[in-house]
Amino acid sequence: MQKKYFFFDIDGTLSIGQTMVMPESAVRCLARLRAEGHFTALATGRLQASAAGFAAAHGFADFVADGGYSLTLGGQIAEMKSLPVQECIALIERLEAAEIPWSVTPVNERMCVTSDARYLPFAPPEYFPTQLDPTFDYHTLREIYKVNIACPAGQEAEIDFGTLPTVRYNRDVLLIEPTEKQKGIRRMLDRMGIPDEDVVVFGDGSNDLCMFGQGWFSIAMGNAREALKARADYVTDPVDRDGLWNACRHFGWI
Template sequence: MRKKYFFFDIDRTLGLDISQIIPADTVYCLNRLRQLGHSVAIATGRLQCDGFRTASRYGITSLVSDGGNSLTIDNTLIEMNGLPIANCRALLHELERRHLPWAVFTDNTMVRHTPYESFRHLGQSQLFQTDVTPVDIDSLTTIYKIVHVRPAAGDPPLDTYGLSRLPYITNTYLVEPTDKGAGIRRFMEHAGAPLEDVVVFGDGLNDIAMFVSPFFRIAMGNARPQLKERADYITDDNDKGGIFHACRRFGWI
């Protein structure tokens, strides 16, 4: 059997909702793929330390993380790139002028830094430690993610400053890299394997950049319509054996 290189999104693809829990039939499928000599990796928008925590729990040693900006192979962090710093500073200065609270992730930890006390309760606050402290925007040298409050309805929209921005919870935006496909291509360069051997599984808008040719693209049954339109195959929901059924259908297990 020809070796395939599988890349799985975590939230709502491998995992249930945004939990760390992967269904038993999916865990079996991942283990069986590895036993048969295939490569199994994660492709996630999460910060490397966060994605690696989930990967390690299930014996997965490689991942594309930070939306394509970080690459881990065989438990070794190969590269980790921040967002364009000048663009980030420009956005943060506009947020300051408009009195829109924000927080930044400046290292590979689950800690976000903000000058706003109110941010302790915004943007999935239960998942992160929030360090409330003065932040000198122009002294920042590395930023991996930004979370900020959205403008009120009727207010002028924010400039994107060339950064990718996704709607987030509690009336916030999440600014992060969104090119998982670029990270997968770098992974395949390291592996010395053809891109035609890549299989990707996803469900959300931040998976669109990896739903490109020549990758074989599988959308979960619970995927967003925009992703299904780009899929080579649509499987069942992630909590209804979608990954297992797809791998059986195409003879990978």
């Protein structure tokens, strides 16, 4: 069997929604892929530290995280860069002028910090813990990995994001995070000398669109956004209906 190199999104692809909980069939599928000699990696928008916990729990030593801004190889960070700090600072200044609550993740840890108490009711309970520090001065930051904005769906047009990329987390919170997973995958492939024809990518969300149409075989979950399904080479069943297992069985990879 020809060895394949699989890159999986996490939320809504490997795990059910944003729960980080994988269906039993997905766990079994990963074990079978590895037993057959295939390479398995993650490609996620999550912070490296967050992805690392999921990776360790599910046997991934290699992953693209931070929406393509970081590479972890053999369990060690090989590359990691911040969002453009000055652009993020300018955005937060605009948010404060418009009285829009915000928080940031300034380190590679599962945490957010804000000096604005109004953000706390918006902080998703399943997301990073949010620290309130009235003395926090974002102007002194040298690295910023996420900016979290209290922005109900439909109100995006009221904010000037500049050139910063946005990803909607839920109906109330919008994230500033990289959306270049394809570039992270490409850098990993180049490091490993892997040809495009041996690569398979799985995804479900709008931030997975960048991975599709890159010369890799692309599979959208049945619960995926319609735009992703339209671009996919194949559409499988939803994640909670054995989508991963069924796709890999269909193509004879397991």
